[in-house]
Amino acid sequence: MIIVTGAAGFIGSAMVRQLNDAGHLNLVVVDEFSRADKNRNLLNKACIQKLDRADLFAWLDRMHASVDFIFHLGARTDTTEQDTEIFDRLNLHYTQKLWAQCTQYNIPLVYASSAATYGLGELGYEDNHNIVTQLKPLNPYGRSKNDFDIWALQQEKTPPFWAGLKFFNVYGPNEYHKGRMASVIWHTYRQIKESGKMKLFRSHRPDFQDGQQSRDFIYVKDVLKVMYFLYKHQKDSGLYNLGTGQARSFFDLASNTFRAMGQEPNISFVDTPEDIRDTYQYFTEANMAKLRSIGYAEPFYSLEAGIEDYVKGYLLEGLGPKVF
Template sequence: MIIVTGGAGFIGSNLIRALNLRGEKNILLVDNLANGQKMHNIAVLDIADYMDKTEFLQKIESPAFFKDVRAVFHQGACSATTEWDGQYVMTNNYDYSKRLLHWCITKKSAFMYASSASVYGNGKHGFRVGRDCEHPINMYAYSKFQFDQYVRQILPESACQIAGFRYFNVYGSREQHKGAMSSTAYHFNRQVIEQKKAKLFAGCDGLADGEQKRDFVYVDDVVKVNLWFLDHPEQRGIYNVGTGRAETFNTVAQAVINWHKEGAIEYIPFPEHLKGSYQSYTQADISGLRQAGYTEEFLTVDQGVSRYLDELNSAASQ
C-alpha cells in the first residue's frame, strides 16, 4: 500500500493521479474534507480507502495499523503563508510530520514529504539547501524549516528512505479549491476571462511593476520528481524542487494573455500586510537533485501555462 496525506489537495491529488496511471490503486488517501470542494480533485481517482486526518493520527499509534506500507507521500499541511497562529501551524505541520516520520521508520516505509522554498525567506542568502541560506520570515516557513532541521538529525541513523522536497512556486491542475492561495496563473486566467485584465502587484523592493521573480514549476514536474524518488529508494536527503529559472510575474501574465489571445496587464498597489514577509525573488539551486541522478527537464512558464490552461479551460467549458 501507498499512503498519500493531503491526498485531496493540490499536489497530493496529482500524485494519486500519476500513481493510478502507473496501475497503482492500493492507495490510502488521508485528508480533511471540511472543505468539500476538494472532492472534485479526487472524484476521478482510484483508491483503496479514504481516512480523515484525525482518525489517521489516532490509528498510527496502534502497532497493528498497516504492516505493509511501501511508501508515504506526506503532502498534508496548513499551507497558508499568511497564518500567524503559531500553535496551530506547528501542530499541523511540525508535530504531525514528526509522528508520521517515526511511524515510517518503525514500519521501514519510505517517507517522502513536502517542504517549502519559503524556508529561504527573502532569498538574500541564496536558495541552496544549506543552513546558511535558511531564514524563514513567516510561521508556515518556520514550521517547514524546523521539520527539515529535525530530519537532518534523523537521516544519518535511519535505515529507511527519507526525502524532503522544497517546492518552489507550484501551479497546475487541481488547485482551484485553494482560493486566494491558488497560483497566479490560476488567478490571471480567471481575471482575463471575467475582466480582460490580469492584475499584478506594483513594484516592491526596488523592482519595477510586475518584475518580481519566482521559480514557477508545473505540478506534473513536481510529481515526476516524487515518483523518481519512489523508484530510487537509495536516494535520501532534502532537495529543492523547482526549474532552476527565475521568471517574472509579467511573464506569467503574458503567457495567460497569449493563450486567450486577448487581455492586458493592470498593476495594483502592493499590499501593506505582505511587506516584510514577501519573497520578491526565488530561484531553485537544483544541483542536489541533479547530483542524485534526476535528469528530466522542467517546463518553462510559457510551456507550463499553455498546458495548464488547455486543461483548465477545457474542463470549465464542459
C-alpha cells in the same frame, strides 16, 4: 500499499493520479474529508481506503506491514495564518509522529517542505543542509516547515529513505479550492476572464522594473514526476529543492496567460500593499544541482508550455475547472 496524505488537496490528488496512471491502485488516501469542495479532486481515482488524518497513526500501528511507501503532502499551507499553534500541531508535530512511525516500521517517506523556508533568500536558494538552522522564514507557515527540516536533520534514527521537498511556486490543475493560496496563474486567469485585464504589483525597488519581480514557477506535472522518481530511486536521503531552476517574471506569467486564453495582454500596475511591502520577495530561483546529481534528468516544462497546458487543458470555458 502506498499512502498519500493531503490526498484531496492540490498536489496530493495530482499524485494519486500519477500513481494510478503508473499502475498503482492499492492506495490509502488520507485527508480531512469534510470539505466537499476538495473531494471532487478524488473523483475517478482508484484507492482501497480513505482515512481521516486523525486516524492514520492508529491505522499504521495495525497495518504497517502492508505499507511500502508514504507521500506526506498534507499540511496547513495558509501563509497569512498567524496562529502558530495550528502550524505546530498540523505541520510540525503531526509530521514528527509520522516520521517516528516510518522509522519504527521501516517505511520510506517523502514529505512536503517548502521554499518558504528560505525567507527573503538572504543565504540564497541552495538545498544545503548546513544552512537550514540559519534560515529566516517570513511567516509561521514557513517557520513550521523549517522547524521540521531542522528536527529531521538532527535525528539519528530515520526512515530507510526520506526526502523533504522544498516546493517553489507550484501551479496547475486541482488547485481551484485553495482560494487566496491558489497560484498566481489561477488568479490571473480568473481576473482576465472577469475583466479582460490583469493588475500586477508595481516594483518599489530601483533595481527591478514594474512586473519584473520573479519566481521559480513549476508545473505540478513536473512535481509529480520528481516524486515518482524518488519513489523508484529510494537512496540519497535529504532535503531537495523542487523548482525548475529558472526564475520568470510576473509580467511573463501574465502575458503567457493572456496568450493561452487567445487574448492580447492588457497589464497594469498597482502599489504593493504596505503591510507586505517590506517582506515582499523580488526574486526566487531554486538551485537544482542536487536533484540532478542523483540522476533526475527529465526536462521541466517551460513557463510558456506549462501555462498553455494548464489553461487550455483545464481552465478554459466549458472545462472549468477540469480535474486532473
